[in-house]
Amino acid sequence: MRKILIIGIGAGNPDYMTIQAIKALNRADVFFIPDKGTEKVALRQLREEICDRFIEQPGYRTVGFKVPDRDGGGPNYRGGVEEWRGKLADAYESLFAEHLAEDQCGAFLVWGDPSLYDSTLRILETIRDRGFAFDYEVIPGISAVQALTARHRVALNRIGEPILVTTGRRIAGGLPDGLDNVVVMLDGETAFRQIDGADIDIYWGAYLGTPDEILVSGRLSEVADEIERVRREARTEKGWIMDTYLLRRTRED
Ligand SMILES: C[S@@+](CC[C@H](N)C(=O)[O-])C[C@H]1O[C@@H](n2cnc3c(N)ncnc32)[C@H](O)[C@@H]1O
Structure with missing residues (x-):
């Protein structure tokens, strides 16, 4: 079965990476790297730095994907967030189907800790609720x-x-x-x-x-x-x- 690792990478310093997170990095076949637009280039660079520094096996794959824009200004804030999560669930499902074989392990590097103001867990649950089967694991990180x-x-x-x-x-x-x-x-x-x-x-x-x-x-x-x-x-x-x-x-x- 496909496996997804949700790895908390800490909130800004590569030294915040835990040993458990480093071990998880080295279990993954492919990393899904979000592109949130130019103002978050620095965040993407930190993720890349973490991969370069801590992943031991050469030849790991990264797959970038564009994060859809979120309409945060509407009167229905919660509805806007749900719609955005739905679009991301569509994107993730396509990524898994296209880039992850049945026996492979994919990873998301989540800023800080995955339990705090982060949508990754909810999105993965949405995909599983739709009937797309995979296992997943959460590795905690140092939050802001x-x-x-x-x-x-x-x-x-x-x-x-x-x-x-x-x-x-x-x-x-x-x-x-x-x-x-x-x-x-x-x-x-x-x-x-x-x-x-x-x-x-x-x-x-x-x-x-x-x-x-x-x-x-x-x-x-x-x-x-x-x-x-x-x-x-x-x-x-x-x-x-x-x-x-x-x-x-x-x-x-
Ligand atoms: C979407 S939340 C993600 C929080 C993250 N999951 C965590 O555990 O810290 C983003 C918010 O976290 C805070 N944050 C994250 N990293 C930070 C940092 N390095 N310095 C200051 N605030 C940070 C800011 O308030 C920012 O608006």
Whole structure:
């Protein structure tokens, strides 16, 4: 039976690759490499660097494929995402049928960890639900959340406190009641600007794990302007940005 490996490659530094991920790389006959357009060239380069550095057997195959554009601006956000996933499922199914023999193993190199804001697992489940048979395995990776906390040398939470991981659009109205630790990903709109930052600390990081990494931390009300400026300048210079941050309500002990 065909086998697909979903390999978490870490969020930016090739050294984030785990030994399990390296072993998985060396089990694959073919790698499916997405092309998400020019602004993600740097991400594609990291995937290629990982293949060159860690794959021992010569002659491994890579198959590139174009990721369809996603209409993220429509009123029905969830519906738009489902439609996009359907198109990707069609593309993946054709890739497997065309490039993977019945006894072969294919791999997707997933940025960070495959369980966090990544569609690969859902897409593979969709293909299996349609009746296309294959086995699959997931190899965990170091997510941007772990890279962020490690680089800032902070824990995600204080004793016994819950943690919320969410998107920028979900915190635009403020931190939810009862949650003192919120990690924000996928925030293209600097949602932290809309939060009263007098009693909140922010630990912000962009291009984590890469040579271009930027870190800023402090009381949100004091560093929000600086983060916005640094973010804008970096984005203009590179043409794209990936950033993540932890917001933490301060506490008087
Ligand atoms: C589609 S999600 C993928 C998350 C990934 N699966 C993970 O485990 O980190 C992309 C978001 O992750 C965050 N991210 C991923 N890599 C990052 C990095 N190297 N530096 C900062 N943020 C990153 C950003 O918030 C970005 O918008």
